[in-house]
Amino acid sequence: MSDAAACFHCALPVLDKRYTVSIDGLARAVCCPGCKAVAELIRDSGMSQYYALREAPEPGVGRPEDDAGEWEIFNRPDMLEAFGATTSGGKAEATIYVGGMYCTACSWLIETTLRAVPGVADADVNPVTHRLRTVIDTRQVGLGDVLATLARLGYHPQPLAPESSAAPEVIEQRTALKRLLVASLGMMQAMMFAVALYAGEFKGISADMERFLRLVSFFVTTPVVFYSARPFFAGAIRGIRSRHPGMDLPVAIAIGAAYAASVWSTFYDGPAVWYDSVTMFVFFLTVGRFLEMRARHRSIDKSVALTSILPNTVIRVEEDGEATVPATQLVAGDTVRIRAGEPIPADGRLLEGSTSVDEALLTGESRPLAKAPGDSLLAGSVNLDAQILLEVGNTGVDTTLGTISRLSERARYTRPGFVRVADRVASYIVVAILVVAVLVATGWSMVAPERAFEITLSVLVVTCPCALALATPAAFAAAGTRLAQLRLLVTNGDAVEAMSRATHVVFDKTGTLTRGLPRIAETRVFADDTDADTLTRIAAAIESASTHPLARAFGAIDTSFEATEVETVVGHGISGTVDGRHYRLGRSAYVAPGSSEAGTDDRPTVYIGDGETLLGVFVLDDEPRADAADTLTALRSMGLEVSLISGDRHAAVARTAEELGIDDFAAGCTPQDKLDHLKRLQAGGAVVVMVGDGINDAPILAGADASIAPAHSALLAQTSADVIMVGDLLRPVVTAVEIARHTLRIVRQNLAWAIGYNIVALPLAVAGLVPPWLAAIGMSASSLIVVLNALRLSRAGSTDRTVPA
Amino acid sequence: MSILYFLIPLALLILGLAVWAFFWAVGSGQFDDLDTPAMRIVLDDDTRPADDP
Numbered sequence: 030m031s032d033a034a035a036c037f038h039c040a041l042p043v044l045d046k047r048y049t050v051s052i053d054g055l056a057r058a059v060c061c062p063g064c065k066a067v068a069e070l071i072r073d074s075g076m077s078q079y080y081a082l083r084e085a086p087e088p089g090v091g092r093p094e095d096d097a098g099e100w101e102i103f104n105r106p107d108m109l110e111a112f113g114a115t116t117s118g119g120k121a122e123a124t125i126y127v128g129g130m131y132c133t134a135c136s137w138l139i140e141t142t143l144r145a146v147p148g149v150a151d152a153d154v155n156p157v158t159h160r161l162r163t164v165i166d167t168r169q170v171g172l173g174d175v176l177a178t179l180a181r182l183g184y185h186p187q188p189l190a191p192e193s194s195a196a197p198e199v200i201e202q203r204t205a206l207k208r209l210l211v212a213s214l215g216m217m218q219a220m221m222f223a224v225a226l227y228a229g230e231f232k233g234i235s236a237d238m239e240r241f242l243r244l245v246s247f248f249v250t251t252p253v254v255f256y257s258a259r260p261f262f263a264g265a266i267r268g269i270r271s272r273h274p275g276m277d278l279p280v281a282i283a284i285g286a287a288y289a290a291s292v293w294s295t296f297y298d299g300p301a302v303w304y305d306s307v308t309m310f311v312f313f314l315t316v317g318r319f320l321e322m323r324a325r326h327r328s329i330d331k332s333v334a335l336t337s338i339l340p341n342t343v344i345r346v347e348e349d350g351e352a353t354v355p356a357t358q359l360v361a362g363d364t365v366r367i368r369a370g371e372p373i374p375a376d377g378r379l380l381e382g383s384t385s386v387d388e389a390l391l392t393g394e395s396r397p398l399a400k401a402p403g404d405s406l407l408a409g410s411v412n413l414d415a416q417i418l419l420e421v422g423n424t425g426v427d428t429t430l431g432t433i434s435r436l437s438e439r440a441r442y443t444r445p446g447f448v449r450v451a452d453r454v455a456s457y458i459v460v461a462i463l464v465v466a467v468l469v470a471t472g473w474s475m476v477a478p479e480r481a482f483e484i485t486l487s488v489l490v491v492t493c494p495c496a497l498a499l500a501t502p503a504a505f506a507a508a509g510t511r512l513a514q515l516r517l518l519v520t521n522g523d524a525v526e527a528m529s530r531a532t533h534v535v536f537d538k539t540g541t542l543t544r545g546l547p548r549i550a551e552t553r554v555f556a557d558d559t560d561a562d563t564l565t566r567i568a569a570a571i572e573s574a575s576t577h578p579l580a581r582a583f584g585a586i587d588t589s590f591e592a593t594e595v596e597t598v599v600g601h602g603i604s605g606t607v608d609g610r611h612y613r614l615g616r617s618a619y620v621a622p623g624s625s626e627a628g629t630d631d632r633p634t635v636y637i638g639d640g641e642t643l644l645g646v647f648v649l650d651d652e653p654r655a656d657a658a659d660t661l662t663a664l665r666s667m668g669l670e671v672s673l674i675s676g677d678r679h680a681a682v683a684r685t686a687e688e689l690g691i692d693d694f695a696a697g698c699t700p701q702d703k704l705d706h707l708k709r710l711q712a713g714g715a716v717v718v719m720v721g722d723g724i725n726d727a728p729i730l731a732g733a734d735a736s737i738a739p740a741h742s743a744l745l746a747q748t749s750a751d752v753i754m755v756g757d758l759l760r761p762v763v764t765a766v767e768i769a770r771h772t773l774r775i776v777r778q779n780l781a782w783a784i785g786y787n788i789v790a791l792p793l794a795v796a797g798l799v800p801p802w803l804a805a806i807g808m809s810a811s812s813l814i815v816v817l818n819a820l821r822l823s824r825a826g827s828t829d830r831t832v833p834a
Numbered sequence: 835m836s837i838l839y840f841l842i843p844l845a846l847l848i849l850g851l852a853v854w855a856f857f858w859a860v861g862s863g864q865f866d867d868l869d870t871p872a873m874r875i876v877l878d879d880d881t882r883p884a885d886d887p
Binding site: 136155199202203206207210211214218235238241242245248249 | 835838839842843846849852853856857860861863865866867
């Protein structure tokens with residue numbers, strides 16, 4: 030399967046070589062008719078360059094789903110009222126969340142395609158928030174047409190209600206940008222005037238001009254302190270109130286003290302001003318915060334995470350027939366019709382029909398669960414077999430899905446606080462420098478008043494905290510960039526530090542250690558006239574037409590047979606004719622009425638028969654990822670303990686644990702159990718990295734010291750994780766820990782250098798041996814060395830796992 | 835040197851105008867998307883499909 034070519038559009042392996050699309054004169058293999066249609070649409074709209082410019086896609090992203098009909102109802106006028114604000118002249122503005130975007134070429138593709146649709150007046154995509162703002166002429170085009178266009182391009186659109194349109198991320202980014210600009214302009218101006226003051230110290234300066242320049246510096250520094258540095262003061266006050274002072278407190282004291290002393294000096298002709306140091310300190314810290322914020326925003330939008338796995342529309346059964354309504358309008362007591370293959374929109378009770386559901390995302394249970402009338406169903410699970418009627422119980426945030434979401438938010442809030450030793454040290458040293466400077470100033474004014482100013486100046490410049498302030502953020506920024514190159518997106522800067530200290534790595538099973546896809550573990554043949562290989566290939570030919578999750582086990586099998594007269598019998602199986610013989614696949618009672626189930630220790634099975642006798646049975650299990658064993662070995666060799674916590678059944682978990690050699694595992698865990706397990710580990714002093722992908726993993730991902738979620742995982746898991754891992758391999762977990770450890774080494778080196786430099790330079794400066802110009806060179810060189818050292822991280826980690834072309 | 839007493843305040847005034855202009859630009863959403871513009875410059879909107887068979 031791994032040697033199959035990748036689909037030109039969505040990068041999934043091409044299993045069926047029938048589909049090709051001609052782009053730029055070359056025939057490209059694609060994996061399915063859907064991808065073929067999307068690629069042709071892109072080509073025929075003259076946008077083939079999308080393929081040249083996009084980043085390498087994560088497999089499966091962009092693959093369209095067969096739900097085009099669903100969008101029709103969004104063309105109704107009342108939908109426009111629910112999801113858009115109509116303005117004068119029949120123009121309406123709507124905001125749509127576009128799922129499945131992964132790079133800036135996507136936003137170009139969406140904007141250009143939509144603007145070519147008659148009636149679309151404007152289309153703007155924000156690649157940070159994944160939101161599309163569009164203005165349409167309602168007389169020519171409906172909201173549903175826009176959504177359908179997006180779906181045809183392979184994205185997963187979701188209209189947003191108007192009130193959720195004002196994205197808090199956008200406001201946060203705007204404010205941060207303003208703060209950054211004020212700090213940078215203020216720093217440049219303050220530096221310029223500081224140079225004039227230093228030069229004046231050499232060449233002589235009139236007292237009036239000196240006082241004037243200090244006053245001007247005061248004017249440019251004041252906005253920096255009161256506007257740009259406001260988050261630090263706010264954080265410090267919050268820290269004092271909650272009795273957990275963080276690193277903001279010493280930072281705020283340093284900024285506040287240096288500023289106050291400078292202001293005093295300005296108005297009472299004191300020995301020196303420190304405006305340049307203040308602005309520079311604020312600027313570097315603000316840059317660090319800004320970069321951190323940008324990384325955080327690249328993760329997934331929280332407000333959409335909860336609802337994105339629920340359907341947009343549902344069929345509600347009313348007294349006078351059935352109506353398609355938006356899922357948000359459901360209330361308790363409604364009756365909803367759910368077809369096979371559709372997600373369940375709300376928690377509730379099964380009224381009519383029997384089916385099986387896939388709850389893997391919610392509970393980790395890898396096997397479909399049978400449900401009969403009266404059983405309860407969970408929002409977010411998928412109805413697999415048959416059409417059913419559901420009586421709606423809880424909706425929206427009251428569902429089990431919503432509860433897990435709240436649990437993960439709480440876990441995140443109470444996660445162990447990280448002590449940023451580096452930043453804290455830097456801040457304390459700033460305070461120490463200021464104290465020393467004041468002592469030096471008073472000391473030298475008593476001994477040699479004419480040299481006091483120059484020496485104080487040298488002390489301040491030579492010990493400028495820049496190198497210290499840069500030591501940590503520069504290293505973390507470089508690490509973030511390097512991890513992104515290796516396809517690991519860091520959304521929380523603290524994670525790098527936590528990963529470097531990690532002692533335990535805890536994995537989820539379904540979808541993380543395993544692919545979450547069934548594989549044929551065993552084939553038993555009951556008939557004499559055939560063999561396992563033939564049966565498998567016959568089954569693969571018939572199952573290729575099936576959408577049932579278990580049918581995917583046969584997807585990788587190269588079959589030479591052609592199945593005809595394929596018919597799906599909902600809830601039972603599938604039948605078809607191969608080589609003139611009729612076959613049935615599915616439950617034993619269907620393929621050969623009267624036969625009994627074979628003992629298969631709880632693993633899912635697919636029987637094959639001809640309607641009378643049983644020919645064989647395929648026993649399926651969940652396939653571990655190709656590199657799972659290697660990854661675990663590498664982690665153990667790095668001195669990390671590996672354990673497995675899963676919500677799946679004990680037998681399935683034990684099998685995977687045995688296959689991969691994991692001794693410590695827990696099965697059948699609810700999200701709360703997982704969280705408790707984690708707390709026990711942490712109480713024992715462990716620093717835990719959690720790797721998981723399901724919604725049921727969200728709380729433990731949020732509560733772990735650091736957490737990694739694959740990019741294909743549930744949105745809620747992604748929002749709870751610190752690092753998003755793009756691609757289909759587990760190996761990046763090892764890379765992440767390696768780079769995190771490397772980063773901490775760099776930070777230590779940087780701090781050692783910066784502190785060492787200060788320890789050597791300070792006595793020299795205090796003794797009056799360093800002229801201000803030399804001090805200025807020393808300060809810049811020191812900062813430069815720290816930054817260059819951090820940049821070494823951009824080559825860290827093995828390079829052989831970089832982005833495949 | 836007394837010209838500085840006039841020029842520096844003038845420079846600060848211009849600086850203030852620049853900050854005001856930037857705040858206005860940020861407020862009107864021009865800086866919301868920092869990634870796409872770099873890409874947009876290399877994209878042609880009018881490429882026609884190649885003559886495919």
